[in-house]
Amino acid sequence: MAGFARGWVTSVTLVKPRAGLLTSRYEPEHLQSAMTATGEDFLLDWPTLAFQIVNGVVWAMFLGLIALGLNAIFGLLGLLNMAHGAVYAVGAVIAWYTVNRLGSFWLAVFAAPLAAGIASIPVYRFVLRPTIGQDMMVGLVATSGLLFVINDTLLALYGGSPGLVPPPIGGAVGILGIYYPTYRLVAAMMAIAILAAFWLFLRSTAIGLWIRCVAQSPTLAKASGVPVERVYLIIVVLSAAFAALAGVLVAPMTTISYQMGLSVLGPAFIVVVVGGLGSLGGAVAAAVIMGVARGVFSVFLPPTYAEVCAIALFLPFLYFRPNGIFRGRA
Amino acid sequence: MKRISRRNVLLGSAAAATASLVPTAVTRVLAQGTSGDPIVIGHQCELTGWDSATGFWRDKAATGLVDWLNANGGIAGRPVRLVTVDTKSDVDTGVNQLRHLLIQEKVDFVIGAEISSIALASNTIANENRTLYMTMSSSEATTGKGAAVPYQFRMTTNSAATAAGAAQKYVESIGKRWATFFADIKWGQSERDWWQKGVTAAGGEIGRAIALPVDAPDLLPFIAQIDRSADGIFIPVLNALQAIQLLRSSGYDQQVVLAGLSFSLFDYRELGAVGDGVFGIETAPVALKDSASSEMAEIYKALGIDDDGIHTASGKAAGTSMIMGIAQSLGFVKANVEASGWKVKDDTAALIRHAETVETYAKGPLFPLGDVIVRPQDHQAFMDIYLLKIAGGAVGKYAVAPKESTIYPAEVDLTKG
Amino acid sequence: MRDRVGIVTALGVLAVLCAIAPLVGEFWSGVLARCVSWMFLAISFSLAYSYANIPSVAQATVFGAGAYAAVWATSLVGGNMILIMTAGVAAGALIALVFGALLLKMSHSGAAIGTIIFAVTFSMLGNAAVAYTGGTDGLPMPAQAFHLLGMPFAVGPNIGMLLLGSAVLAALLVAFWLFSGTRTWRVVRAVQQNAMRAQVLGYNAAGYRLAVFAVSGCVAGLGGALYALISRHVAIEVVSLSMSLKSILWAAVGGVTSIYGGPIGVLAVQLASELLLRWTVRVDLIIGLMLIAVALWMPRGVMGLRRSRSSQQSQ
Known part of the structure; x- marks a missing residue:
């Protein structure tokens, strides 16, 4: 904890405050003179930009991890899983409990995905399976129902107060000329490892082959003896486990609240579709674009406008590349 | 535990x-x-x-x-x-x-x-x-x-009264230069404006105010923009817990003041060690010894609350x-x-x-x-407005802004109706 | 093509609401009035989803635009309710045309995501632009002498607004029913079922879809204006993504393939919540279970029940 509290103090000199050009719009008129009086008239410096890019890429890995399950369920089962964000919140809340009750963060890294995976089996059997193959709306209603149930149960058990999980690894490391919190880098590495492992799993195992078959044509796969049902179940379990794991990994970087899953759902759906349905690489690429754009825009624009631009940036992608970044035109 | x-x-x-x-x-x-x-x-x-x-x-x-x-x-x-x-x-x-x-x-x-x-x-x-x-x-x-x-x-x-009363005390005790990190919603904007008025009236000055978009899951990109030369940072944001954690781990050693009534939004003990030194603006202290009433x-x-306010x-x-x-x-x-x-x-x-x-x-x-x-x-x-400070894992009374100092001009007169 | 059972059911529901309003008292009249304004929102989603082929997750944004337009119009032109509702319709149409022009080129899921982007960004901007929207505090409807066709009219959550809302909605549904028998509507259906084929046959598929989406915008905007007149206060949460999600759930519970299902869906969900609130704080938990049950046993919503029964009979 002590090391954490000291933090990456060294970054003080590197991440300089900037004078706002456009940001001045945000401030009462008479403050502008005070700002310019500090003599900060440079617009952009490398450390600021590098910091925003690194942070954007790091967040993209978690968003990618969340999007992975969303993508697989949408791509294979045809379900818009509205409850996906709620599973992510469950992961974060489990992390809060293991840290505050059992004193271990790393326990949650194993416990949360396991719990989410196991819980998803009956959910698949009784809620999701009957909605497969029906109109998109049916799955949306069912998973929205799950979202309400999970959120309200979290409120009943965990409560409405926000929580905080201190990063299990303190300090900062130097990267690209800036200092960046070590934990965030470690967590991002773990996310990358999982994404890579999943990719290998798809490429090199029998189940992976089945999954790819089902993704292309469930009927053909069924006809060729692929246990489609089992593939669906595996996808649901993995997707829940990944979402919960993302929640655990993000927990030390955000405020934990029972509703935290809602705000991640929009961005996750955006990267899934922009990246192209069924495209793992596409989703990660889209997540990187979103994260970096958010950071880079925030260097030039007031934060709210930066956030708006980073999201609106995807409209042209959807407009000109309706089948995903890497898929070209329809 | x-x-x-x-x-x-x-x-x-x-x-x-x-x-x-x-x-x-x-x-x-x-x-x-x-x-x-x-x-x-x-x-x-x-x-x-x-x-x-x-x-x-x-x-x-x-x-x-x-x-x-x-x-x-x-x-x-x-x-x-x-x-x-x-x-x-x-x-x-x-x-x-x-x-x-x-x-x-x-x-x-x-x-x-x-x-x-x-x-x-x-x-x-x-x-x-x-x-x-x-x-x-x-x-x-x-x-x-x-x-x-x-x-x-x-x-x-309310926001106007807490800022009016607290700003003067904090400018006197913490320093003249302030940065603001606010939620870009009505509440955050109005806290920002009243705080600025209060600080200016007390002879202080406010540097750049950094807005935090609604629903932003990660505050770090915005925290990094806060003026490091300020003496104090005023933070009317809903996820103040994370803001404080990130400010400290990013090497901001400024005094941090939470917006009015923030200690009801969360349990201050969530902050752990990073909470030390954080100020709040409330209408009552937490520990009974601070109110002596x-x-x-x-x-x-x-209400079933013990002497430490738990x-x-x-x-x-x-x-x-x-x-x-x-x-x-x-x-x-x-x-x-x-x-x-x-x-x-x-x-x-x-x-x-x-x-x-x-x-x-x-x-x-x-x-x-x-x-x-x-x-x-x-x-x-x-x-009276109580300025609280977390020290040694407990929140205690730092100062009291008398009620007279929180009065701001009325906008309406309901008695003439 | 005309769904006689559908229109009769929907009009019957509205008639029952108006008839029972004097009996159930002031409180429930207000609850029902608000529900009627939301029926426009649910219907606008069904129109966009089932007939313009745009799974719009931004209908609440359009609805909210109508509500804000009503408040702004009231402060500009005073209490003329026709003008206020027209402002709502115009705002809804305008927003829908802008959204629609961008969404048409996108794939089906792309359009859904496009609307998520609209919903999220408008909500963020609306929250920040406190001077225009009042942000989270919201804007009060200016106190005015409201009048409708020269007659003074008391706005607010009352029986008068319930009757007005129901009358407007009934007129809208009847107009739709009449229109659904025309040749033009057959083209709309053809475009919806296979835009490419319709295009090849010489119909301007994009034009039809855009027109339907604009109409759905008008409906949402009109509902928004009524909502503003009933609530007399509009806060930014009306344009939130979760409000849009609510509208989708209403439409789905009622039966998304029929615009007549929207009113039933709103009533089923909102009245269930309102009644549950008297007994428990775990309303969302129960509503969630109810939604799951709907998906499992009534996948096509309330209106779908009728279809499956009649199709069973015909077999």
Whole structure:
């Protein structure tokens, strides 16, 4: 904890405050003179930009991890899983409990995905399976129902107060000329490892082959003896486990609240579709674009406008590349 | 371990979800030493939804203090019945619930919602219904132009008052240069503006204010933009916990001041070691030794809060500003019912006329921390503001801004209507 | 093509609401009035989803635009309710045309995401632009002498607004029913079922879809204006993504393939919540279970029940 509290103090000199050009719009008129009086008239410096890019890429890995399950369920089962964000919140809340009750963060890294995976089996059997193959709306209603149930149960058990999980690894490391919190880098590495492992799993195992078959044509796969049902179940379990794991990994970087899953759902759906349905690489690429754009825009624009631009940036992608970044035109 | 709560004990038990299916309309009549028809007080409260963290305390306070009132002679000798409804932190539900209280429960008085949109949409309706609405919103606009109504009083503080009172103290003790990191929503913007006024009036200066977009899951990109040459950082953001954690781990060693009433939004002990040195602006201290008031001790006892300000049943650190707001609202109702000879709801207009002549509510059981002034023009109360500071893992009193220093100009004059 | 059972059911529901309003009292009249304004929102989603082929997650944004336009119009032109509602319709149409022009080129799921982007960004901007929207505090409807066709009219959550809202909605549904028998509507259906084929047959598929989406915008905007007149206060949460999600759930519970299902869906969900609130704080938990049950046993919503029964009979 002590090391954490000291933090990456060294970054003080590197991440300089900037004078706002456009940001001045945000401030009462008479403050502008005070700002310019500090003599900060440079617009952009490398450390600021590098910091925003690194942070954007790091967040993209978690968003990618969340999007992975969303993508697989949408791509294979045809379900818009509205409850996906709620599973992510469950992961974060489990992390809060293991840290505050059992004193271990790393326990949650194993416990949360396991719990989410196991819980998803009956959910698949009784809620999701009957909605497969029906109109998109049916799955949306069912998973929205799950979202309400999970959120309200979290409120009943965990409560409405926000929580905080201190990063299990303190300090900062130097990267690209800036200092960046070590934990965030470690967590991002773990996310990358999982994404890579999943990719290998798809490429090199029998189940992976089945999954790819089902993704292309469930009927053909069924006809060729692929246990489609089992593939669906595996996808649901993995997707829940990944979402919960993302929640655990993000927990030390955000405020934990029972509703935290809602705000991640929009961005996750955006990267899934922009990246192209069924495209793992596409989703990660889209997540990187979103994260970096958010950071880079925030260097030039007031934060709210930066956030708006980073999201609106995807409209042209959807407009000109309706089948995903890497898929070209329809 | 750190916290053992009734709620947490339920965790893991399959019965938990069902166990919490408690009725929302909690009605209690403990008619000891009281007689006559009960006076019905409705409580429009955020029991669920995003604001349920603060609603938890308003609910606990209202329920506990109404029980206490009934055990201590009620109001004008009559028992008090409390009807609590849940707004779900949602404006449409909140307004419907208020109408339920007014029309179906026919309550005599209402303690209103904390969320400003619900409070603002509700006070018009209560006003039309000629029911006294004790608003709990801390948005200064509630008693401002276009929103203030005769049937509304506010016995809690607001953004304008806390900033006006606290800024001067903090500029004197922390320094002249300030940075602001605010939520880019109405509340954050208005805290930012009032804080700037307060700091400027106290001879300080404010550098760049950094806006935080709604729903941003990661604050780090925005934190990195905060002016490092400032002496202090004022942070009216909803996820203040994370803001403080990131400020400290990013090497900001400035003094950090949370916006008014933030300590009701979360349990300060969540911050752990990074919380040390963080300042807050509340209407009451947390530990009993800081208030040195036998009346406050009585309230803590009635609500099941220990001397350190920990609510025994939930294990949470008390949201004292919420408790004070409820206590003073009940105190206002009790004082004016008794002094104006209020008997039935039709007497409320007379009660309000009387209340407009009462300038000061003296320290007493429901005004436990000292005299409270109510300004007749906009029906806004002014009370001492407690500047708190976390030190050694506990939050203690740092200074008190006297109520006179929190007064800002009224925008309306309801007495001329 | 005309769904006689559908229109009769929907009009019957509205007639029952108006008939029972004097009996159930002031509180429930207000609740029902608000529900009627939301029926426009649910219907606008069904129109966009089932007939313009745009799974719009931004209908609440359009609805909210109508509500804000009503408030702004009131402060500009006073209490003329026809003008206020027209402002709502115009705002809804304008927003829908802008959204629609961008969405048409996108794939089906792309359009859904496009609307998520609209919903999220408008909500963020609306929250920040406090001067125009009042942000989270919201804007009160200016106090005016409201009048409808020269007659004074009391706005607010009351029986008058319930009757007005129901009358407007009934007129809208009847107009739709009449229109659904025309040749033009057959083209709309053809475009919806296979835009490419319709295009090849010489119909301007994009034009039809855009027109239907604009109409759905008008409906949402009109509902928004009524909502503003009933609530007399509009806060930014009306344009939130979760409000749009609510509208989708209403439409789905009622039966998304029929615009007549929207009113039933709104009533089923909102009245269930309102009643549950009297008993428990775990309303969302129960509503969630109810939604799951709907998905499992009534996958095509309330209106779908009728279809499956009649199709069983015909077999």
